[in-house]
Each structure stands twice: as C-alpha cells, then as structure tokens.
Amino acid sequence: MSSPANANDRLADSAFARYPSLVDRTVLITGGATGIGASFVGHFAAQGARVAFFDIDATAGEALSDELGDSKHKPLFLPCDLTDIDALQKAIAYVNAALGAIEVLVNNAANDRRHKIEDVTPESFDACIAVNIRHQFFAAQAVMDDMKAANSGSIINLGSISWMLKNGGYPVYVMSKSAVQGLTCGLARDLGRFNIRVNTLVPGWVMTEKQTRLWLDDAGRRAIKECQCIGAELLPADLARMALFLASDDSRMITAQDIIVDGGWA
Numbered sequence: 001m002s003s004p005a006n007a008n009d010r011l012a013d014s015a016f017a018r019y020p021s022l023v024d025r026t027v028l029i030t031g032g033a034t035g036i037g038a039s040f041v042g043h044f045a046a047q048g049a050r051v052a053f054f055d056i057d058a059t060a061g062e063a064l065s066d067e068l069g070d071s072k073h074k075p076l077f078l079p080c081d082l083t084d085i086d087a088l089q090k091a092i093a094y095v096n097a098a099l100g101a102i103e104v105l106v107n108n109a110a111n112d113r114r115h116k117i118e119d120v121t122p123e124s125f126d127a128c129i130a131v132n133i134r135h136q137f138f139a140a141q142a143v144m145d146d147m148k149a150a151n152s153g154s155i156i157n158l159g160s161i162s163w164m165l166k167n168g169g170y171p172v173y174v175m176s177k178s179a180v181q182g183l184t185c186g187l188a189r190d191l192g193r194f195n196i197r198v199n200t201l202v203p204g205w206v207m208t209e210k211q212t213r214l215w216l217d218d219a220g221r222r223a224i225k226e227c228q229c230i231g232a233e234l235l236p237a238d239l240a241r242m243a244l245f246l247a248s249d250d251s252r253m254i255t256a257q258d259i260i261v262d263g264g265w266a
Contacts, residue, residue: 017244017245018047019047019245019249021248021249021250022044022047022048022104022244022248023047023048023049023072024049024050024073025103025104025247026049026050026052026095026099026100026101026102026103027049027102027103027105028051028052028053028092028102028105028106028139028143029041029044029052029106029108030053030054030055030106030107030109030135030139031053031055031082031108031110032053032055032061032064032108033057034057034208034209035206035208036158036203036236036239037055037109038060038236039236039237039239039240040053040239040240040243041053041064041068041075042064042240043237043241043243043244044240044244044247045068045073045074045075046071048071048072048073050073050076050099050100051071051075051076052075052077052078052095052099052102053075053076053077054077054078054079054082054088054091055077055079055080055109056079056081061078061079062077064077065077073099076095076099078091078094078095082130082139083134083135085134085135088135088139088142089138089142092139092142093142096146101147101149102143102146102147103146103147103153104153104154104156104247105139105140105154105155106158106243106247107136107139107156108158109131109135110131110132110158110160110177111128111131111173112160113170113173114170115128115169115170115171115172115173116169117171120171120172124172125172128172128173129176132177133177133179133180133183136157136180136183137183140155140157140198143155144191144194144196147194147196148191148194148196151194151195152195153191153194153195153196153197154197154198154246154247155191155196155197155198155199156198156200156201156247157180157183157198157200157201159180159181159184159200159201159203160174160177160180160202160203161202161260161262161265161266162174163175163177165265165266180200184199184200184256185256188255188256192255192256195252197251197252197254198255199246199254199255199256199258199259200257200259201242201243201246201259201261202258202260202266203234203262204228204260204262204263204265204266205224205234205265206234206235206236206238206239207233207234207236224263228262228263228264228265229264229265230263230264231263232263234261234262238261242259242261
C-alpha cells in the first residue's frame, strides 16, 4: 500500500495549504484503502476533517484507519462492495449517523483491469460499469438530501485522461471514464441551485504501488518524460491536494469542471 504518511507521497506537507473550512467537515471517500484513495484519506484527515472511507479490502482499510489514529478525528473505515447499491446506501446511512451529514463526497473507487474487445461479455461489461461509474451516481444520490439541507456541498468524481488519449487495451473502462464527465455536468446543473458543486478530478498516470508493480517499465518511464510537460512522476498526493481545494470553501464558485492533474500529458 502507498501510505499517505509516506514522506515521498506527502512531499513536505508543511509547505502546502491548510483549509480551515475542512476542519470537522464530514468527508466520504470511496475506494480509500489503497493507492490514490489512501492518499485522499490521509490528506483530509490531516486537515482535521471527519473522514469515512469504503473499500472491499478490509485488511488494508483497517490498517490505514489505525495508522491515522492520531489524527484529530480517526478515519472511520467500513468494508463495502460498491457494486452492491443496497450495501452502499446502508453504509452511507451509517456514516451519516456516526459522523453527521456528509458535506464532501469523493467518488474515487474504480478498476482499470485490462481487457480485449473480443473478450467482453454482457456480464463483464455490466461489472465494469458497476465498479467504474454506477456507484458514483448512487453515492451522489444518497448524500444530496443532506447537502441540500445544508445549502452546501462538494461532490468530486474521479475521471481519467485515458479516453482523452484514445488509450486501448481496456475499452469498457475507457468508455465508463468518459461518461464521468457527463455525470458531473448533469449533477452540477441539477444541484447547483442548492450550492452543491460537482466537479471531475481527472488524473494522469499516477504512480501508485499497483501501477508501478504491474505496468511501469522502461518504456513507461520514457513515455512520462516524453509526453508530460513536467517530467516528474505524478504522485497520489498531487491528486489529493487538488481534492482538498475542490472540497474546501476556497473553490465555492467552481462547478461542472474537469480539473486535469496529469503533468500536462492530455
């Protein structure tokens, strides 16, 4: 697991912004046990937010919660299969009862498993959609009433530059990630009158433990140097710090936008 407490991920937290509006704010992060999600959890906890996070990896989730136990509010971890919408709705209700109304939702969970066009079945197609976009809609649906009541809220949907780059090798994933932008725009229009902001945070190739273990080779490192305008490796913390801004009151007039953090690749 790429821990948010890792010095290489945090890149000297003391040098970066603090957001007073995030202190004691209830934040829900999906897919938060590892990778980019774990960095989201760590960074929001470091801001003094009340963080809850879901993941199917119970071992990693519990370990992360314990690791961050000295935060102002120890993050609340709930094991949850986000493709089970009933379970997702019940977990969100539990967070609401335990921590208070959810004011920030980070729809992070996804799976970029590689697959060939000819191998896709109706069942695998539906499964890919379920893990990459369907839960984003239903999580937003489940938190919107509390955000409406508060006349405030921020929903951050995780997209991907994969479809912008016309990447191959995982067509249903690319399709689902392109649809996130449409979801964001539709939600932003309907919820904007309640001062609920909805944006898409669009990562480039982020160097999580999974990415470096499975797919980063010499050719990949050359591609980063050649295709990104900034040649440094993109880290989970780079995404987390943008999420902090989008969740805070500092971004109160930013909605229906694609915020790309990719070192200038797309």
